[in-house]
Amino acid sequence: MTHTYWMDWSAEQEAEWAQAMDALIARYRSATPTAPRVGGRAHVGPMPQEGISPAAWLEQVQAHGLDHLAAMWRPDCLGHMTSPLPGFMPQLGRLLVALNQNMMKSESSAGLTRLERETVAMLHQRVFQRSARLSEPQHDQVEGVITGGGTLANLMAMWCARKQAFPGEAPWWQQLQQQGYRDAVIIGSRLMHYSFDKASELLALGSAQLLKLEVDAHGSVDLAQLDQTLAACQRERRKVMALVGVAGSTDFCSFDPLHALADRAQRVGAHFHVDAAWGGPFLFAPTMADRLSGIERADTVTLDAHKQLLTPLGCGVLLYREPQRSRDIMTTAPYAVRPDSWDAGRFTLEGSRPANVLYLHAALHLMGEQGYRSVLEKSVADARHLAALIQQHPRLELLLEPVGNVVVFRYLPSSPDWKDTAAIHAFNVRLHKRLRNLGPAFLSRSERVLPGQSGAACTFLRAVINNPLSQPQHLAQLLDDVVRCGLLLEAEVGDGQTAGRRDVVQAA
Ligand SMILES: Cc1ncc(COP(=O)(O)O)c(C=O)c1O
DSSP states (O other), X not given: OOTTTTTSOOHHHHHHHHHHHHHHHHHHHHSOOOOOOOSSOOXXXXXXXXXXXXXXXXXXXXXXXXXXXXXXXXXXXOSSSOOOOOTTHHHHHXXXXXXXXXXXXXXXXTHHXXXXXXXXXXXXXXXXXXXXXXXXXXXXXXXXXXXXXXHHXXXXXXXXXXXXXXXXXXXXXXXXXXXXXXXXXXXXXXXXXXXHHHHHHHTTOOGGGEXXXXXXXXXXXXXXXXXXXXXXXXXXXXXXXXXXXXXXXXXXXXXXXXXXXXXXXXXXXXXXXXXXXXXXXXXXXTTXXXXXXXXXXXXXXXXXXXXXXXXXXXXXXEEESSGGGGGGGOOOOXXXXXXXXXXXXXXXXXXXXXXXXXXXXXXXXXHHHHXXXXXHHHHHHHHXXXXXXXXXXXXXXXXXXXXSSEEEEEEOXXXXXXXXXXXXXXXXXXXXXXXXXXOSSBOEEEEEOOTTOOSSOEEEEEEEOOOTTOOHHHHHHHHHHHHXXXXXXXXXXXXXXXXXXXXHHHTO
């Protein structure tokens, strides 16, 4: 064995290792999940002087991490925005890692740079309703890019908006003053994803420059308040850098009226960005596609393939309606991403990037529009079914009629002592934690002022119906588990004094 034995494995060694991985995957997928363990002491010792054997490493990593996985592959995992993956994905992951192409530069990715352009162009045509590609691919612009996720795509879109608002060579804040403005703002609903808070900070605007507007009872931005805000911005010399439309909000899967936003963005000369990280794929679902009407008027659109397009993580997409807008943020470097090249790295915030386009290209081709249509239509129908089951149950309260495939509800304890809002919230927090430990069904939890309401935020359980494997029995089981858990918790607290009960619940 040489000191670089870990580099040059024989075909037999690779096959043996692949078998060990297959066995692990099979073992974890068939095991009843234990509660995910996150906190506690880490078992990290000093780095070994000499490398240990693969078998010894596997043993370590199982004990210290793999044995406590979130069971994302199960049909009753309905809590988050990632889901079990199509069967062809895991082996694609192997191919991708084995070839280790770097998408930053065409020299290190060759044909895959072209594949990425073609894949993004396919989505571009669909989103912007173009019957054919705008023009032959040009080396100095792109229709869009693949990013590490929706957060990065949103950040890039806001970067592009700032470039459009302040296109000169001088620092943007000097241009702001030269244009006669006091400051610059980004406007969207209060249900905007928190990536816009990050973008606002990173673009040196600050949190006060991100204006979050009220929403109506369906979670759509309040247009009357938007008009007032735009008028106030004009009066107070605040430049509207970007207007953000949400197409599928994180908490409720609600949609903004995109045409109305596009009209206003056009009127005030603002960049119009649509965050369709969650809801974009509903373009493939006839019963939902209307909600996206107007997306084709956006300057930029975020999609997140690792959500409803069912790719592995690390696959966001930013699209430009007019590809020349990609030049706004073009950045080059002599060592790799030269101006006259075909290098994708000129147009991305990230530098080195994996060829995750393979996942997306495979999913779009192997599933096709029909495949997505059936998965998405099923998820919306399942969400409605779950909402109906919740409404029928005396201990459960549906908090919002689902617009798409996210269902929010809470458990109502039976005792009149728990009628006050804070106690119900505390109870549901406790219930969620207990549910996580009891398993195996899995839901998430959030806290928001509900659409159409004002005042205190409400704590709620959130079912994200984005699991192609889930069946009606899993939805029913999920509610049974919630109720079982709620009753257990009520019984635990017993029939002590009200104050006592609260203490127990709030101590969770
Ligand atoms: C509406 C919306 N936008 C953006 C994001 C950010 O995506 P990512 O987690 O891939 O960065 C999310 C994530 O949940 C989202 O729901």
